Amino acid sequence: MPKNYLIYTDLDGTLLDHDTYSFHPALEALKLLEKKNIPLIVCTSKTRAEIEFYRKLLGNQEPFISENGGGIFIPGRYFESEFEYNRVIKGYKVVEFGTPAHLLRQALQDISLETGIEIRGFSQMSVSEISALTGLDEHTARLSQVRDYSEPFLIYGDDKDTETITEKINLIGYRHTRGGRFHHILGENDKGKAVSTLTDIYVNELGEATTVGLGDSLNDQPMLAEVDIPILVQKPGGGYQRNINVRNLIYAEAPGPCGWNAEILKILRSS
Secondary structure (H helix, E strand, C coil): CCCCEEEEECCECCCECCCCCCCHHHHHHHHHHHHCCCCEEEECCCCHHHHHHHHHHHCCCCCEEEHHHCEEEEECCCCCCCCCCCEEECCEEEEECCCCHHHHHHHHHHHHHHHCCEEEEHHHCCHHHHHHHHCCCHHHHHHHCCCCCEEEEEEECCHHHHHHHHHHHHHCCCEEEECCCCEEEECCCCHHHHHHHHHHHHHHHHCCCEEEEEECCHHHHHHHHHCCEEEEEECCCCCCCCCCCCCCCEEEEEEHHHHHHHHHHHHHHHC
């Protein structure tokens, strides 16, 4: 009997190229997923607005997880079975785990004042500044500022300053994680909690499912720890994110969407 696969994927540096933000090298696997009607579920630090932009390019209509597990956005009529959710936003039933972004921004400002360490968050940056830092065009850079459950930021200091900021964030009950380019402050949410919850909803509908997760950074570890088949793609130029401690971790043999494509094809062709 064919397996019911669920594919959870990070975007930046994973399905999307780190520099160009293109998913073109993964088209072969993407088309095969579509042909087999296998859900491709975006699970990223990006905002709902950013994810909707890329879902449109991908022709994707599945649920998605925004801002490191801050919210699960499920199209209103996607599931036939009932499930618990917190509110409805623009046609999505939303399961929320995250802390409101305005509280996180205030916490960063307070920590910066207390420590004297300069911190610059997305909300303090201009669209052109974000575009220069990320390589995003101004349209998608603007989408990245519309945040619900997190605040990406830069620390202008050394490793000791980063340790200090991390300790202060943890002391006030929030969490710090690191993505491909930025630090992130968030609440008690992480990608793993959201993946576990959404998988349970799918299993209630499908009966069973084999989960696959693909990521490249530390903020992907909770997601990778939660799935049946965890895959870590290479960083640009080779090598892998350090300190990823996940059982049965598969190491993709290429970076970004090239490695993503190869590993998805291996799974689908062997099933």
